[in-house]
Amino acid sequence: MSSPTRRTVLRGLALAAAATAVPLPAFASSLAPAGYVPPLRQMRGMWIASVVNINWPSKTGLTADQQKAEYLAWLDLAQARKLNAVFVQIRPTADAFWPSPFEPWSQYLTGTQGQDPGYDPLAFLVEETHKRGLAFHAWFNPYRVSMQPDPAKLHPDHPGRKHPDWVIPYGGKLYYNPGMPEVRAFVQDAMMDAVTRYDIDGLHFDDYFYPVNTAAFDDSAAFAQHGQGFPDLAAWRRNNVDLLVQEMQQRVRRAKPEIAWGISPSGIWRNKATDPLGSETSGGQSYDSLHADTRGWVKKGWLDYIAPQIYWYIGQSNADYAKLIPWWSAVAAGTGTQLWIGQAAYKAGAAGQPAEWFRPSELTDHLALNRNHPEVGGDIWYNANDVREDRLGSVSTTVTDHYTRPALGPLLPRLADGHAPRRPVLASAHRGNGGTELHIVATGRDTPFQYAIYRLDRPARSEDFADARNLVAVVPAGRHARWTDPAGAKGAYYYVTAVDRANRQSPPSQGRRVHW
Template sequence: MKKHYRRLICTLLSFLMIVCTFTFSGAKTEPWSPYQKYIPNETPVVKRHLRGAWISTVVNLDWPSVDTRKIENPSERIRKSKEELVEILDNAVAMNLNAVFFQVSPEGDAFYKSDIVPWSRYLTGTFGKDPGFDPLEFAVEEAHKRNLEIHAWFNPYRVSMNTNDSTISSLKIPKSVYNEHPEWIKTSMSRFVVDPGIPEARQWVIDRVMEVVKKYDVDGVHFDDYFYYEQYVGELKDQDTYNKYNKGQFSNIGDFRRNNTYLLVKELSQKIRASKPWVKFGISPSGVWGNKSDGHSDGSNTNASFTNYDSCFADTKKWVKEELIDYIAPQIYFTFANPRAPYGEVASWWADVCRGRNVHLYIGQAFYKINDDSDQYFKGENAVPELTRQLKFNAVKPEIMGTVMFRFMNFKDSGKQQAVNAVKNDLWSKKA
């Protein structure tokens, strides 16, 4: 009898071991599992959270449309331009956004009345041609009517989107930096850019920004990630700049370059705070500051091919630590499953950097990638759940103070309407 019970108990134990082994070996760990506490089932209600979107004007991506730019009748073009911008701002309100990041100087030009640089070619099709109204003045007025913050977004160094003959010809006009300071111009990524290592060129960037700060009632000044922007390190061919301006200060050109971007940010920060301390100064770098795998012991557990520190020569972490900027909005354009730069790892790293600093952390979100990317988690039935996870994470993670979507016209894409509806009807259904 005892033998029978022992055999039965042994059989039951063996069965339980098999069940446990099967259960644990079959348990699925998702890429977002380590961050589950920041991804609740119910959408959290957040009372204070920046919700923004970028309005790109370069090559007429978001505003004005190419068709409107081409209208020959000036009054009709102005009417249609204003109509399109009002529609964008109305849509921002409908989606419960509270901020827009309006590109006012994409290539050493102006979407505002400037004494320093020419009118943008993207307003009329002709570089330097007066559009007949002041787009930034109109945008500020209409944004504020709708209780939207408006941040003036500058590309500090880019001068053109290509280097072809017709572009060169168009740049030979008054106030064009290409025309007036050819000694500042370099070529990188098949574009003309201003060399960031030349002190007078740095001052030119600061003067352009301060012209807007002083003349317009903007809520913020915004830079994107284009500092040293190269296909490969050294493409800019700025060894001569290093030789001329380094004056024995730095033993290598990399540190010299990082100091140039640091000086731009520091000097501009001081100017804005002295002039209008309520105007926020923020920067949106690429997602990864530096990889631990590249020898940065304080970097993220990533393997990104393009980083702030080593590719853009922008020590964005230093800018946060010294509180030179009011907010940082890293472009974390990855999914939680990205093998080289997972969303959770990168966002958490930035949260650690910003903790205890008087610098807001907003996350730049890759709305443009939804159903338009090779990553399976941005596609099909995975897309809305991934966006949902990211926006919930941003709302719950205490150091993250907001989200900025790239970019505005992607809200109209037919393949992204499920995601738009998820934002409108659930994720951002209540105002913040």
């Protein structure tokens, strides 16, 4: 994903530490600022990268059971950090983490492209993620074909071998040519195969479209064939990416209208010195260097969410976090496009970073600043290794400061009026050895995805369910579910709502008061 540091990582620096569970600091609620109301809904995600085995699998050649154990440890970490979603890279280089009829098995599973890993990783990932009550967003890279430059090293059945005219070598890598309509249709087909066959919650792109600084990217033949009517090469390239984004929205809406479709672009659209609509920055511009009109996509309503990678510290001279958040908030305001922020956990306390990234409070200060901008609906952390390593305690400090209550996932505005689940029955609430034990029963034909549990010291009013002040847990649902509140006390009132996969919430159950 974006920034020179991150691109260096993706050129081959694989952080291959085994993804085993680590001891995590106890979660303790901090005092929120006066007047702060914890939101009922908030994106709390992390990226789990597979390219060059950055996160998962930690290395090639692991057995299926070892790969599964590693992934379960990442889910343990997500829950320990109070997250509610994971963004898992399942098509890193025109390959697949599922048995795809379009592209070969990924080499990052077994070490050999095209080799069957002995199980269906994507089916496993989705099922286990949902068992935890977490959302699974499938992360795709649309055009990158290989992290090396030799087409002959691709699997013999790889589409890039069958259609060598589709592939352009550039910068030590191989790319599909975004300017060829048949390529654009093919990569959509390859990604939609996963969307239609698996029970994913979102389709996600990162910031890679055209490679950076594409002066030597030889797409002149495609431009000659398809570029009529455009003033220059850059405008034609930008239109190619626009078509991909617009067409993906259309295809996702037709196939799975209740999943989220979004992109995590580089954090700078254009600098104000280049364009008066741009941000007060002087960094790389995605509009120009990647041919990605990220602001335009939001304004045209082509995305459910945008998650700009604002990987800079507060006060940075060329790209100030404190200036980019209000800029992106203004872009998203009134559009219906959700705004989530990509956070650079990988920079906090990392060797070679500026001194500002050694402030233990840098990341928690980011989320504190976000609170002043209601358009910001949450954050996604890059990457899972850094969320686990927690250098300087910066991630756990942020969790303690800002994730003081659980949160439901975001509700897309276009789905808000859909059919909510039926309210559950809170069959019982009584004191046990470990706290207050609740028994919850589903009432509708469809089993909910989650139950949201609220605790009050008095009978509830309707407004008590509008935010998270009284929300004590969000748990995976079932026809019958049991949950114990270790902090429950005699006299407390409990209510439960059912939540579906689109994060629509039912009316609350009848209340139960704990009498003993």
